[in-house]
Every structure is written in C-alpha cells, then in structure tokens.
Amino acid sequence: MAARTIEAGPVREWAVHLPSRAQLHPFRRRLLAWFRRRRRNLPWRSTRDPYRIWISEIMLQQTRVAAALPYYRRFLQRFPSVQALARAPLEAVLRAWSGLGYYNRARNLHRAAKELLRRHNGKFPRDPGSAQALPGVGRYTAAAVLSIAYGAPLAVLDGNVVRVLARLGAVRGELRAPARWRRLEQAAQELLAPDAPGVWNQAMMELGAMVCTPRTPRCGECPLADWCRARQLGQVERFPAKRRRPSQRKVTLAVAVVVDPHGRTLLLRPEHPQACRFFAGLWQFPAVEIHRDARAELRRHLRQILPETGAAVQLDPLPPVEHAVTRHAITLRPFLLRMAVLPRIRHSAAARLGGLERRAISNATRKIAAAARRILTAER
Numbered sequence: 001m002a003a004r005t006i007e008a009g010p011v012r013e014w015a016v017h018l019p020s021r022a023q024l025h026p027f028r029r030r031l032l033a034w035f036r037r038r039r040r041n042l043p044w045r046s047t048r049d050p051y052r053i054w055i056s057e058i059m060l061q062q063t064r065v066a067a068a069l070p071y072y073r074r075f076l077q078r079f080p081s082v083q084a085l086a087r088a089p090l091e092a093v094l095r096a097w098s099g100l101g102y103y104n105r106a107r108n109l110h111r112a113a114k115e116l117l118r119r120h121n122g123k124f125p126r127d128p129g130s131a132q133a134l135p136g137v138g139r140y141t142a143a144a145v146l147s148i149a150y151g152a153p154l155a156v157l158d159g160n161v162v163r164v165l166a167r168l169g170a171v172r173g174e175l176r177a178p179a180r181w182r183r184l185e186q187a188a189q190e191l192l193a194p195d196a197p198g199v200w201n202q203a204m205m206e207l208g209a210m211v212c213t214p215r216t217p218r219c220g221e222c223p224l225a226d227w228c229r230a231r232q233l234g235q236v237e238r239f240p241a242k243r244r245r246p247s248q249r250k251v252t253l254a255v256a257v258v259v260d261p262h263g264r265t266l267l268l269r270p271e272h273p274q275a276c277r278f279f280a281g282l283w284q285f286p287a288v289e290i291h292r293d294a295r296a297e298l299r300r301h302l303r304q305i306l307p308e309t310g311a312a313v314q315l316d317p318l319p320p321v322e323h324a325v326t327r328h329a330i331t332l333r334p335f336l337l338r339m340a341v342l343p344r345i346r347h348s349a350a351a352r353l354g355g356l357e358r359r360a361i362s363n364a365t366r367k368i369a370a371a372a373r374r375i376l377t378a379e380r
C-alpha cells in the first residue's frame with residue numbers, strides 16, 4: 001500500500017510512516033468495520049454519559065479491564081453522579097477504590113468532582129483546556145472523554161495506541177521521548193476518523209489490547225495488516241523498542257498485627273505521625289522500614305507509638321508476604337502482638353480483623369490481615 005512519511009526529522013528513526021491520503025478512507029473503514037464486529041461488550045461502551053466515561057478512563061489507567069470491571073459497577077452504584085461523588089466523604093471514595101491501587105486516582109476524582117460542581121455546574125466541560133485543568137485529567141483522559149461523550153475530534157494516545165502506531169509506522173527509538181511522543185500524537189490525530197472520533201479512539205485502543213498485543217501480535221487477524229510497515233519489513237517483534245524501566249528498590253517492612261482476645265486489631269489512620277508511606281495513605285497496621293533485625297526494630301518502633309508495650313513484648317512471626325508498588329518491591333514481615341486490651345492512641349481505631357474490607361485499606365494491608373487470620377483460625 002502507498003505510504004507517506006510525516007515529520008521525518010533530522011534523525012531518520014523519528015520518521016512515522018502513515019497510509020497515504022488516498023488510503024486513509026479504506027484504512028479507517030477497515031478498522032471501524034472490525035471494531036463493530038469484534039469489540040468487547042463493556043459497560044462504559046454503552047453510554048455517552050461523560051461522568052461514566054470519565055470514571056472508566058481513570059479506572060483503566062494502570063488497571064486491566066477484567067480487574068476494573070467489578071470496581072466500575074460498584075463505584076457507580078455507590079456514586080451514580082458527579083453530585084454524589086462530590087458530596088461523599090473522601091474516606092468513602094477511597095473505600096470504594098480499596099484494592100484497585102494507585103489511590104491518587106481516587107483522590108483526584110473526588111477533588112475533580114467537587115470542582116465540577118463548583119465551576120462547571122456539575123457537567124464535564126467540553127473544551128480540552130478546562131477538562132485538563134481538572135485534577136487527574138491529562139491530555140489523554142480529556143481526549144478520551146470529550147471524543148467519546150461529545151464527539152470532539154481529539155485523538156487519544158495511550159500505551160495500546162502508541163504500540164499500534166509504532167508498528168504501523170515502524171517507529172524506532174524510545175516512544176516516550178518528548179519530541180517523538182509529540183510526533184506520534186500528531187500521527188494519531190491525522191488518522192482519526194473525523195465523523196466518528198470516539199468510536200475511532202476506542203477501535204484503536206481495542207486493536208492494541210486484543211490484536212496488536214505487546215507480545216506475539218495476531219497479525220493474521222489484523223484489519224490494518226495491509227498498511228503495517230513493521231510487518232512489511234518482517235520486523236514486528238522489533239517494534240516498539242523495549243522501554244528501559246527504572247529498577248525496583250527492595251524494601252523490607254516489619255508490621256505489627258496487634259490483636260485482642262475478641263479478634264479486634266489496631267489500625268493507624270494515615271494522619272498518624274508514624275504512618276508508613278508504603279500503605280498508600282490509607283488505614284494501616286503499625287509498620288516500619290527495617291534494615292537488619294526485624295523483631296528488634298519493630299519493638300523499638302512500637303515503643304514509640306504504643307508506650308504501653310514493654311521491651312519484652314512478644315512478637316510472633318507470621319509468614320512473609322511479597323508486595324510491589326510502582327518502584328518498590330516490598331517484603332512484608334508481619335508479627336502478631338497479642339494484647340488483653342488494645343491501646344487507645346490518637347489517629348487510630350480498633351477494627352475487627354475479619355471486617356477490614358469495610359475500611360479504605362491497601363492490598364498490602366489486606367494481604368497481611370489474611371496471613372494473620374489464617375494463623376488465628378488455625379489456632380482455634
């Protein structure tokens with residue numbers, strides 16, 4: 001198929017090869033027809049309500065569709081409108097997000113909902129500048145919401161779309177380098193179907209998610225194979241170039257699961273001055289980063305926050321738990337500390353170990369609670 005090259009800059013590898021102008025029409029038609037036949041039936045695809053689309057776009061950042069689906073349904077049941085979200089306490093929003101990770105997404109949603117009420121009469125703004133001024137809404141999210149909900153002619157560029165473009169156009173080099181990314185945004189914009197921008201964006205994302213996958217793309221099923229430069233070169237596996245990911249820092253935390261005879265445990269609020277930063281700013285067990293002797297360092301830490309625990313406090317080890325958050329590979333070393341009466345300290349609460357799900361807790365806390373429950377159940 002005829003191709004053209006845009007923005008072939010001074011560095012040859014920055015070229016983005018696109019279908020020729022004459023080929024744009026069949027190119028778009030082929031992808032849209034494929035999307036009509038093959039698209040997954042997802043709840044955010046059956047609405048043009050900007051609120052629902054916005055929630056789905058935020059949830060799907062860094063989260064797989066299958067993992068996001070139950071959260072999406074529950075979240076919308078709990079907060080069916082911008083008004084409901086804005087008026088809910090942050091704690092309730094974090095609880096609904098609990099387990100999904102990257103909690104700043106939920107905090108930003110909550111702040112943005114308040115701003116929508118305050119400045120936009122509860123409506124998602126139609127112009128990209130105002131949309132991008134909302135907390136947590138960047139260029140991608142604004143383009144996705146505005147194109148799908150309002151039909152705005154704005155192309156999205158996310159991880160799936162950029163992979164498709166890199167292969168279609170045989171784009172070499174680090175795609176996220178700012179200049180190259182801008183050229184890819186321009187390429188995405190040129191390909192956008194002007195009469196159906198929202199559907200087009202979803203079709204490109206779907207192609208990246210289902211066919212042009214990171215490993216072993218299914219080129220035999222690809223509606224765009226005739227225009228794919230990487231395929232023509234026989235070098236699909238070379239595109240896009242592998243990203244250099246920052247290495248993860250290893251961290252070990254000692255964690256105290258303080259329990260009383262009634263199955264209650266002590267949780268710290270994120271405002272507690274000794275709250276540990278690896279628990280996403282949510283309710284957490286007392287914990288401290290350790291370097292040598294987990295038990296001794298945890299004892300020392302507990303003496304600071306729970307003065308009534310003496311030097312000889314008994315800490316029974318629970319099985320270690322592995323956990324990863326963005327740049328950190330965390331080994332959690334939990335210990336059970338049994339006390340007749342839970343200490344009462346500021347910025348803390350007693351909660352049933354079996355009912356922690358009712359609070360905003362991170363997956364790390366969830367895993368530790370499960371380990372503690374297994375041991376305590378086996379002892380009965």
Ligand code: SF4
Binds near residue numbers: 164
């Ligand atoms: S032909 Fe293969 S590599 Fe090219 S866009 Fe389609 S799935 Fe991706």
